[in-house]
Amino acid sequence: MTVAAKPLVETAARPLGGGRRFSLDWLGAVPFLAYVGVFLLLPTAIVVGGSFVGPNGLTLSNLTAMNKPFIVGAFVNSVVLSAGSAIIGAVLGAVLAYAVVTGNPDGVLRRLVTSACGVLAQFGGVTLAFAFIATIGFEGFITIWLKQHGINIYANGIWLFQLSGLLLVYTYFQIPLMVLVFLPALDGIRPQWREATESLGGATWHYWRYVAGPLLAPAFFGGLLLLFANSFSAYATAAALINQGSIIASLLIANTLTSEVGLAQPGLASALALVMVIVVAIVMVLYTVLQQRTARWLQ
Amino acid sequence: MSRSRRFKLQVFRVIVFLVFGAFFLVPIGAMFEFSTRGNTDTAPRTLSAWQTIFQTPDLVAAILASLALAVITSAGMLVLLVPTMIWVRLRLPRLNRVVEFLCLLPLTIPAIVLVAGLAPEYRWLSINVSESILTLAFVYLVLVLPYTYRTLHAGLAAIDVKTLSEAARSLGAGWATVMGRIIVPNMWSALLNAALLSVAVVLGEFTIANLLNYVNLQVAIALLGRANAGVSIAVAVASLMFAFILLVILSFFGRPRARVAQLEADTTLSWGQKT
Numbered sequence: 001m002t003v004a005a006k007p008l009v010e011t012a013a014r015p016l017g018g019g020r021r022f023s024l025d026w027l028g029a030v031p032f033l034a035y036v037g038v039f040l041l042l043p044t045a046i047v048v049g050g051s052f053v054g055p056n057g058l059t060l061s062n063l064t065a066m067n068k069p070f071i072v073g074a075f076v077n078s079v080v081l082s083a084g085s086a087i088i089g090a091v092l093g094a095v096l097a098y099a100v101v102t103g104n105p106d107g108v109l110r111r112l113v114t115s116a117c118g119v120l121a122q123f124g125g126v127t128l129a130f131a132f133i134a135t136i137g138f139e140g141f142i143t144i145w146l147k148q149h150g151i152n153i154y155a156n157g158i159w160l161f162q163l164s165g166l167l168l169v170y171t172y173f174q175i176p177l178m179v180l181v182f183l184p185a186l187d188g189i190r191p192q193w194r195e196a197t198e199s200l201g202g203a204t205w206h207y208w209r210y211v212a213g214p215l216l217a218p219a220f221f222g223g224l225l226l227l228f229a230n231s232f233s234a235y236a237t238a239a240a241l242i243n244q245g246s247i248i249a250s251l252l253i254a255n256t257l258t259s260e261v262g263l264a265q266p267g268l269a270s271a272l273a274l275v276m277v278i279v280v281a282i283v284m285v286l287y288t289v290l291q292q293r294t295a296r297w298l299q
Numbered sequence: 300m301s302r303s304r305r306f307k308l309q310v311f312r313v314i315v316f317l318v319f320g321a322f323f324l325v326p327i328g329a330m331f332e333f334s335t336r337g338n339t340d341t342a343p344r345t346l347s348a349w350q351t352i353f354q355t356p357d358l359v360a361a362i363l364a365s366l367a368l369a370v371i372t373s374a375g376m377l378v379l380l381v382p383t384m385i386w387v388r389l390r391l392p393r394l395n396r397v398v399e400f401l402c403l404l405p406l407t408i409p410a411i412v413l414v415a416g417l418a419p420e421y422r423w424l425s426i427n428v429s430e431s432i433l434t435l436a437f438v439y440l441v442l443v444l445p446y447t448y449r450t451l452h453a454g455l456a457a458i459d460v461k462t463l464s465e466a467a468r469s470l471g472a473g474w475a476t477v478m479g480r481i482i483v484p485n486m487w488s489a490l491l492n493a494a495l496l497s498v499a500v501v502l503g504e505f506t507i508a509n510l511l512n513y514v515n516l517q518v519a520i521a522l523l524g525r526a527n528a529g530v531s532i533a534v535a536v537a538s539l540m541f542a543f544i545l546l547v548i549l550s551f552f553g554r555p556r557a558r559v560a561q562l563e564a565d566t567t568l569s570w571g572q573k574t
Contacts, residue, residue, distance in 0.1 A: 025386075025390040025391055026391065028382070028387075028390065028391070029386065029391055029394055029398070031379065032379055032380070032383040033401075035379060036441065036444075039417075039437055039441045040404060040405065040408070040413075040441045042416070042420065043413050043415075043416025043420060044408055045416070046415075046416035046419060046420070047415050050415070050416070092319075095315060096315060096319050099311065099312045099315040099316060102308055102312060109316075115546065115547075116323070119543055119546050120323060122499065122500075122503065122542075123503075123539070124503075125505040125506075125517055126505055126520050126535065127503075127517075127520070127535040127538065127539050128326075130330065130520075130524060130531065130532050130535045131326035131327060131329065131330050131535070132326055133528075133532075134326070134332070134333035134334075135326045135329035139528075140333075141328075141332050141333065172322075172323070172326070175319070229407075232409075233409030233410075233411065233412070234409075235409070235410065235411040235506045236506050236509075239505070239509065240505070243525075250409070250411045253411050253412070253415060254411060254509075254510055257414070257415055257510060258510055266415075266418070266419075270415055270416075273412040273415040276409060276411070276412055277407075277408055277409065280407055280408075280409060284406070
């Protein structure tokens, strides 16, 4: 009996057809994949597909419309704004991160600054716009104070509600983001490296130029790229600050999508969104590459 | 380090912290100042703008809607993501990278792009399912994925999921018991963190609600800003304070174990990005 029973059990465990048993484990991931498919991948596919659809079926006219002056202008403004706020944010953020990292690593100050940066890097949109309106708007706290002292910050036009205003407001969340991204890299720098430079006769300049600089460069430029993408895709702050017009790409997408005068052009909006997502994707891929380079050196 | 260099460094640090502190604190202080102004230049300070918050029905409705969305999104996120992540970790390690990629993808697809693709979906939803603002929870769940994924990932990495589940299984526990009574109780702080992060993200969301024509908290603040700046700035301050309190709670509860804290810092710091 035992001899006969043995092969019986083995065949029962082995599936018919002899191949690998189809695992029901995959079913466990289905709800998540389906959900992400419907609410993340499908909208993305709609944007990509929608770029090639016009009122009369398939068309390339949405993409060829990209060379219209107002569209080119909005993207140029977006690039200028993003590059400007990324450079300012990266440099100032690196300075602040350096000031943090030279202090006590377990100190209250460091904890306070990193927590605050965590909040402020997320701080955007309507609240941020209002904060600056309350500070340097027409009736702002600082505007009034300066006016009482004979200084009119708006003598040369209402710059807060233009590109230069956005540049200032964006640095408010770009600097904290840079601190968060750059701190781990600065933490990776060992004091021994500086001592080694000094024992070989190197001055402070040599240390930064030949040791710390090259090591920190990938992290710095990675941060710069992240900040660029962050600013390029930002909408809420600009929308809350600027009520009319489409001076940057994200505002242009929004206005093309939901035009209040009934001229919504979903195809054009999709094409604009496609261009934006391509730019952001390229920047984020470069960021990931630099991030891996940073990880290789600074562990 | 020489004495003079140390002194110079300290001076540098003090100046940096003062300048940056002013840059970041003055606008927040200015909001308080603005929201307590009287009607005229000479009028005394007043809290009437703050009191008006609760006498503005549209605003109260928007606040309640945003709070409901925050709760629904957090709960939905936990129900969808936690079992999936545990399951993938235990049974489908090959899917690990896929799930990670999908969870971090919303960082690369700007909300303004997502909304262009969501518009047709929400048109369909509002006709066939519901017009309620609460349907926004569907897409908010996607928005919070990058943040919650990192937190939950750190929480799972801090415990030995495999050994725990094998021990439980060998004692006869089913998968539901393994998840609900073995793994989840071991990662409470990560769950709480993920939920609070979701709440903070949802309460601050403006782009998608605005462009899909739903009035959530941020949209209501923006609309009100044109009519009554004082009240809308008071609400803005209040919502900011609320988010800040949530994040303070998070920083206290979130780090019971050094290992978790370290892992969390590593993951969040290397990916910190806003929408």
